[in-house]
Amino acid sequence: xxxxxxSGLFGPVTDNERRRWQIQGHAALATVLQRASAAGxxxxxxxxSDTGHxxxxxxxxxxxxxDVTAIYVAWAGFLDLATRRxxxxxxxxxxxxAIGDIPDRTGRLGHPVVISADLRPADDTEQES
Numbered sequence: 001x002x003x004x005x006x007s008g009l010f011g012p013v014t015d016n017e018r019r020r021w022q023i024q025g026h027a028a029l030a031t032v033l034q035r036a037s038a039a040g041x042x043x044x045x046x047x048x049s050d051t052g053h054x055x056x057x058x059x060x061x062x063x064x065x066x067d068v069t070a071i072y073v074a075w076a077g078f079l080d081l082a083t084r085r086x087x088x089x090x091x092x093x094x095x096x097x098a099i100g101d102i103p104d105r106t107g108r109l110g111h112p113v114v115i116s117a118d119l120r121p122a123d124d125t126e127q128e129s
Contacts, residue, residue, distance in 0.1 A: 025052030
């Protein structure tokens with residue numbers, strides 16, 4: 001099945017193109033994960049879109065806000081993601097995101113990636129301790 005919407009300059013995007021983009025994104029992620037493992041980085045939750053875009057989300061379970069921030073900064077630095085944003089979220093949450101491209105196995109940039117983290121405020125009970 002192909003997407004017939006937005007038939008731009010080159011026509012509609014095909015499923016074959018989407019499969020190719022996912023395979024390329026998957027290969028780029030595999031390379032990144034091997035290097036990250038060797039560097040001792042904390043594993044992230046990863047998703048791969050049908051266009052090959054990668055999203056790594058910092059796990060928050062069992063991590064303090066300081067830990068989450070440190071993991072985010074380590075990954076953003078490791079991937080050399082220069083575009084970094086901080087945005088307020090709901091209920092005092094702060095959303096961090098770093099955006100850029102990662103290289104494929106040949107070293108050529110071109111695989112979009114986002115690293116994100118949500119910092120939640122400490123509970124009142126934690127602040128009283």
